Amino acid sequence: MKTRIKELRARYDLTQEDLAKKIGVRRETILFIEKGKYNPSLKLAHDIAKALQTTIDELFIFDV
Amino acid sequence: MKDKIGILIGIGIAAAVLVTLSFFVLNAGNLELNEISLIGIVLILVAFAMYILWDRIKNVKKGLPAQDERLKLTNYKAGYYGFIAAIWSAVFGPLAIEILFDYELPGHLVTAVVVLVSGFVFATSYLYMYWKGK
Numbered sequence: 607m608k609t610r611i612k613e614l615r616a617r618y619d620l621t622q623e624d625l626a627k628k629i630g631v632r633r634e635t636i637l638f639i640e641k642g643k644y645n646p647s648l649k650l651a652h653d654i655a656k657a658l659q660t661t662i663d664e665l666f667i668f669d670v
Numbered sequence: 671m672k673d674k675i676g677i678l679i680g681i682g683i684a685a686a687v688l689v690t691l692s693f694f695v696l697n698a699g700n701l702e703l704n705e706i707s708l709i710g711i712v713l714i715l716v717a718f719a720m721y722i723l724w725d726r727i728k729n730v731k732k733g734l735p736a737q738d739e740r741l742k743l744t745n746y747k748a749g750y751y752g753f754i755a756a757i758w759s760a761v762f763g764p765l766a767i768e769i770l771f772d773y774e775l776p777g778h779l780v781t782a783v784v785v786l787v788s789g790f791v792f793a794t795s796y797l798y799m800y801w802k803g804k
Contacts, residue, residue, distance in 0.1 A: 638803030
């Protein structure tokens with residue numbers, strides 16, 4: 607699964623740590639989601655999308 | 671607050687294990703090879719616990735949670751692998767030692783092997799998943 611988290615973080619000038627603090631997870635979790643090594647729960651995906659002012663559909667690109 | 675209590679309990683347990691181990695070593699006299707290897711595994715497990723505690727303290731200081739959903743999942747997975755290792759080591763540990771070293775393990779050492787092998791498997795699988803993000 608690919609994500610646009612890095613791109614949107616850059617748009618809002620947020621570091622991984624800033625985003626992690628906003629949604630209450632560890633920095634490594636953001637890192638692994640960005641790298642596609644960890645699939646977040648629906649709640650976490652929703653929280654990230656909300657923090658980056660977008661939707662889950664816009665944030666995650668599902669490879670079929 | 672919950673994170674800090676968890677960290678304090680962890681430090682307390684690690685300190686208690688070290689104190690118990692030092693009393694055992696001081697009073698044991700001459701240690702045999704199997705006892706030394708078991709002590710080695712205990713020290714590795716304490717080092718693992720210290721690393722995890724240090725990592726949690728670092729995160730709490732930065733205002734991040736000590737544990738999140740990814741680490742909880744990692745914990746569950748590592749716990750599962752540790753459980754499987756406990757079963758296998760209980761069944762095949764004494765057998766393997768008897769075949770390889772021609773030594774019949776007494777009951778208390780079988781328990782020690784089971785606890786330490788499952789702990790070791792838990793620690794290594796936890797660290798692997800922690801670093802690799804799987």
